[in-house]
Amino acid sequence: MVPVRRLAALVVATIPLAACGAQVAENPGTRTVTVSRCGEEVEYTTPQRAVVYEGGSADKMFALGLTDHVHGYVMPPANPPVEESPWAAEYAKVEFLGDDLLNKELVVEAKADFVVAGWRSGFSDERGITPEILDGLGIQSFMHTESCYNYPNHPEKVTPFEALYTDLERMGRIFDVESRAKDVVADLKDRVEKVRSEAPQGDPVPVFLYDSGTDQPFTAGNQVPPNEIIEFAGGRNIFADLDQRWTQVGWEPVVQAKPEVIIILDYGDQPAQEKIDFLKTSPTTASLPAVVNNRFYTLDYNEGISGPRNVDGLEGFAEYLRTLPS
Template identity: 80%
Template sequence: MNGTTRRPAALRTALASLAASALLAGCGAEVEPSGSDVRKVTVNRCGEPVEYTLPQRTVVYEGGSADKMFALGLTDHVHGYVMPPANPPVTESPWAAEYAKVEFLSDDLLNRELLVQAKADFVVAGWNSGLSDKRGTSPEILDGLGIQSFMHAESCFNYPNHPERHAPFDGLYTDLERLGEIFGVQDRAATMVTDLKRRVEAVKAQAPETQTPVFLYDSGTDQPFTAGKQVPPNDIITFAGGRNIFADLDARWTQVGWEAVVQARPEVIIILDYQDQPAEEKIKFLKTSPTTKSLPAVVNNRFFVLDYNEGISSPRNIDGLEKFAAYLRDLNS
């Protein structure tokens, strides 16, 4: 991928600072006094008020982070992206043209050395998905390095220091609004959130009355990983008119036993499609495993493939919802 050379951000004039202050005040953000040359805004990061300056060299981790930035029209503030193998090729993204304008930095996990080498001033990722103590990328460590960080609100459920709870889709809306505040594009973010909510309500209005039991199969053979109620697929299933068989688990992505899956007798199985673990391989396993081959969903060949970036926190969650809702409506027609 070819990177772009960016000019240093122009200093704000006092008049521009006043205009930004007035706009942000309407959204509840705290802004530096108008006499300051550098625009600053205070936005919550997993329950902790954090003062941000306008980022110019953002590093995004995984497709969901990139999607949020690109969807808000913030490509010029993105230096590059880190994309582990589970993510589909960026050429398949609705924002493929935006990916082409920034640098591909790594297909490995996010780490401190990479961010320092990239001269990043801002990183967008989830807690335990990009940001972690183990790899030296916790918000506290990055703060000490002068690198600002933004955690997906949905992932704050696991963050130990300043926990924050959001229903998954509400977390998506919150992220877009907070990024809008940080980058001064609140109106753009508000318009996007309004449109996403409208699309969700349109799906809910058409949802079948019968709640089909649904199992989300992420990965794993000895024990499966699935979606608890704290991740986007739970909202996708629920709003489409299904019932996540593990919706009672107050967890994000979590491991369960096959016995619990068998007992729940799912009538539909959503397969999360990884680039390095294709849906076809997972379906083949479910059809041949003695434990799962007699499940109603398997017997009736009721598999719905959910793109990886429609399953993690991203504006594309709504695309996944609309597709799955259409699938369920066809089953119930």
């Protein structure tokens, strides 16, 4: 998309700062700053050897021109190939560390001094890799603000796009590139406002996001980016009243809501066409208005999880809605 190239160009224009190690090249790691991490005030020294999990984490670093601070990335099978990313050239400059879930052993072996991931999408009590555990190992960590809603006691509840801007601003502070972060956030906000100003008037079209699942569907509540992608584009998420992130629901409420558009979340290991074929052949969903009228929109996995590509997903979906007959 042209807009994402503009964001990439914005980063390229500021690369000389990154080449200087985010202004700490003479004494790397000596600068400290206190930044919030899911409601906890944490003191960070400027990281030099970051490990990032999933596309959203890597994209946030790359969008800020911080490739020189990234040692490597872990990319689970759900994530589409990095070669398809607008930051493909940046991925090529860092090390591929694995295609499975994030774990403590991998991080230690990589000699990471900073780990970026979401809560339960990277960090996990069950898998033994949490910010608290990494703190004990002397490894800094950063959690996506959007994912803090799942963190024990809900220490932060921020709407998804505001959470994206918050992450970029906080990472800008950690890496001493606040001016660059401000420019990136301003560009993203301008693009979002442009979409909102052009949204169709009248009653918003009911939209169902289909993530996965056959016996019961997995979908988006109001605490994840697709909810605002749908809303800002001029639609209405049929599960916008669910105070959840990604959640399982029943087919009955989907049928009752009569969605006129279905967004298919396209995983690397669960192709969108397979999901569309299921919806067309299942007796439960075959008569839904969206299915009957073949109104499917494919959202890339990295446009649906917290990251700069949320805005690309918004622009693409908004353009699709504008093509529908009124």
